[in-house]
Amino acid sequence: MKHKELLIFGLGLTVASLYFLKSIGWFEDDSHLYDEYEAK
Amino acid sequence: MMTKNKAIMIGAGLANMAAAVYLIQEGHWNGNQITFYSLDDHGSNDGSAANDAADEYWNKNHPLENTKGFVARGGRMLNYRTYVDLMDLLSRVPSATEPGMTAAEDTRDFDAHHRTFDKARLMEGGKGILNAGKLGLNNKDRLKLTELILMPDSKEEKLDNVTIADYFQDDPHMFETHFWYMWETTFAFRTQSSAQELRRYMHMMIYEFTQIEHLVGVNRTRYNQFESMMLPLINYLKDQSVNIILNRRVTDFDFKDTPMQDEITVTGLTMTNTETNEEEHVDVDDDTAVIFTNGSITDSATLGDYNTPAAENMDYGAAASLWKKATARFYNLGNPDKFFNDRNASEWSSFTLTTSNHVLLNEITRITTQVPGNALNSFLSTSPITSLGHKDVNMSIVVHHQPHFTTQKPNESVIWGYFLYPRRRGEFVQKEYIKMTGKEMAEELIGQLSKVDPGPGNIMDKKQEILDSIINCIPVYMPYASALFNNRAKSDRPKVIPQHSTNLAFTGEFVEQPYQMVFTEQSAVRSGEIAAYHFAGVPMAKLVKNKRYDRDPKTLAKATKKMFE
Numbered sequence: 243m244k245h246k247e248l249l250i251f252g253l254g255l256t257v258a259s260l261y262f263l264k265s266i267g268w269f270e271d272d273s274h275l276y277d278e279y280e281a282k
Numbered sequence: 283m284m285t286k287n288k289a290i291m292i293g294a295g296l297a298n299m300a301a302a303v304y305l306i307q308e309g310h311w312n313g314n315q316i317t318f319y320s321l322d323d324h325g326s327n328d329g330s331a332a333n334d335a336a337d338e339y340w341n342k343n344h345p346l347e348n349t350k351g352f353v354a355r356g357g358r359m360l361n362y363r364t365y366v367d368l369m370d371l372l373s374r375v376p377s378a379t380e381p382g383m384t385a386a387e388d389t390r391d392f393d394a395h396h397r398t399f400d401k402a403r404l405m406e407g408g409k410g411i412l413n414a415g416k417l418g419l420n421n422k423d424r425l426k427l428t429e430l431i432l433m434p435d436s437k438e439e440k441l442d443n444v445t446i447a448d449y450f451q452d453d454p455h456m457f458e459t460h461f462w463y464m465w466e467t468t469f470a471f472r473t474q475s476s477a478q479e480l481r482r483y484m485h486m487m488i489y490e491f492t493q494i495e496h497l498v499g500v501n502r503t504r505y506n507q508f509e510s511m512m513l514p515l516i517n518y519l520k521d522q523s524v525n526i527i528l529n530r531r532v533t534d535f536d537f538k539d540t541p542m543q544d545e546i547t548v549t550g551l552t553m554t555n556t557e558t559n560e561e562e563h564v565d566v567d568d569d570t571a572v573i574f575t576n577g578s579i580t581d582s583a584t585l586g587d588y589n590t591p592a593a594e595n596m597d598y599g600a601a602a603s604l605w606k607k608a609t610a611r612f613y614n615l616g617n618p619d620k621f622f623n624d625r626n627a628s629e630w631s632s633f634t635l636t637t638s639n640h641v642l643l644n645e646i647t648r649i650t651t652q653v654p655g656n657a658l659n660s661f662l663s664t665s666p667i668t669s670l671g672h673k674d675v676n677m678s679i680v681v682h683h684q685p686h687f688t689t690q691k692p693n694e695s696v697i698w699g700y701f702l703y704p705r706r707r708g709e710f711v712q713k714e715y716i717k718m719t720g721k722e723m724a725e726e727l728i729g730q731l732s733k734v735d736p737g738p739g740n741i742m743d744k745k746q747e748i749l750d751s752i753i754n755c756i757p758v759y760m761p762y763a764s765a766l767f768n769n770r771a772k773s774d775r776p777k778v779i780p781q782h783s784t785n786l787a788f789t790g791e792f793v794e795q796p797y798q799m800v801f802t803e804q805s806a807v808r809s810g811e812i813a814a815y816h817f818a819g820v821p822m823a824k825l826v827k828n829k830r831y832d833r834d835p836k837t838l839a840k841a842t843k844k845m846f847e
Binding site for chain 1: 284285431432434435436777778779796797812815816817818819820821822825830832833835838
């Protein structure tokens with residue numbers, strides 16, 4: 243039972259952390275922001 | 283082919299100077315491939331003896347009676363961590379005043395020996411120096427600020443056409459906090475300014491959030507920004523044989539006619555020689571890029587003197603007028619009226635005070651408990667002055683390290699200050715700041731200092747001595763000083779290289795760039811860098827890397843902790 247609670251807590255913490263990182267743009271890819279300005 | 287072999291720069295401010303340096307150094311152009319047309323060669327980064335500024339373009343119709351002393355219309359604080367493109371630019375040119383140093387080394391050397399540590403960021407009558415580190419936020423304020431900090435770039439358009447006042451509509455308490463008093467006066471945000479831009483500042487300046495009351499991390503140039511920043515660039519470009527033609531106001535574009543009417547190709551420029559008033563025309567061929575700074579926060583700015591208020595100049599601005607001509611032809615170049623047709627949101631007044639001795643300087647040192655050197659001191663009103671019935675900052679001053687000008691005499695001192703809301707009335711001189719002479723602004727400053735003077739004695743006891751020491755106090759009215767913060771949507775500013783443009787780029791503070799915040803030399807320089815790389819065929823991967831502190835959990839954790847102080 244204790245293991246199950248720990249697992250659920252761990253999963254919850256992971257999801258919350260991922261959500262937080264996503265919300266601050268952690269996963270946003272800036273590498274293509276300037277592609278449109280490349281000389282063609 | 284988008285790459286070009288020649289460039290015409292419209293405007294000789296920092297952004298286009300940067301473009302020229304990058305064209306030469308990264309694009310391997312020769313200087314003689316570049317020609318500037320501009321009213322002057324300092325842009326908004328000015329600073330000079332008043333005598334030199336007295337007959338500049340915007341002041342021609344109301345010349346100064348007293349041309350003694352010095353004037354700088356504005357002043358900027360740097361931040362190495364976020365102004366990385368600017369520091370890269372300054373590392374490419376020799377200092378104008380320090381032999382053997384680059385302009386970047388000059389600034390870093392000065393800054394290392396003169397660290398900013400503000401000890402009197404906020405002051406209030408009857409209370410003296412406030413403990414500004416206590417930001418005074420309540421939970422609603424914290425929630426609204428957190429929403430801004432956590433809003434990623436991809437959601438930014440949710441704040442299109444939302445003012446700061448709109449954003450905090452249900453939370454007027456925000457405007458009574460130390461946080462707001464410091465934030466508005468450090469960066470010059472007004473309540474009518476764009477919440478979208480405030481979001482960008484909360485992201486890019488998040489590092490400063492934790493130390494805003496001391497301005498730790500704020501860096502300054504050795505002298506005024508013209509001598510420490512613009513002059514090194516001008517000297518370098520002239521050495522490279524760049525052609526800088528001044529006293530020209532570019533008034534119109536010729537554009538190529540195409541069947542779809544959406545290809546943006548400049549084929550000619552019409553301009554006025556402001557010395558002779560004659561009209562001139564310059565043809566633009568297929569091999570020439572036109573790099574245009576489409577707005578200036580010091581356009582239409584006017585000077586007064588010790589006995590004369592600065593007159594209000596109703597000109598739309600040289601750069602913005604030309605931008606408007608371009609928007610009349612193409613629909614994807616933004617909306618200049620958002621920035622230049624709302625003076626109520628953008629205007630300020632500033633003053634530069636020159637004294638023949640250090641009496642006033644020493645009194646400020648005694649009252650603020652800090653030595654002269656780049657602090658920013660703001661004086662809070664003792665009674666409500668905002669439309670919401672709140673107290674607010676009356677005026678702010680910067681006492682620079684002396685000398686602030688290379689030609690300043692040893693005993694002279696120069697102090698700069700500004701009124702973010704120039705239509706408000708003085709507390710010691712009963713008139714609107716905008717209508718004050720230089721002498722009245724000095725009297726208002728002495729009055730504000732007297733309210734926070736801890737004694738013994740009071741600065742008022744030395745009022746006449748101080749007034750007698752004033753060589754000049756030059757009021758400056760700048761109708762567009764905060765225009766770059768005006769409320770807007772993302773589409774109101776053109777991209778650096780607009781869609782369908784073949785040879786026209788936009789640079790400066792009125793262009794849309796990913797995540798950059800305006801009113802920083804950083805964004806202006808980066809816009810020039812992008813334009814230069816585009817037309818020289820340099821890969822954008824070579825742009826200076828910008829660290830995103832807003833995505834750094836440690837920085838965010840510190841900011842969160844600070845919010846509860």
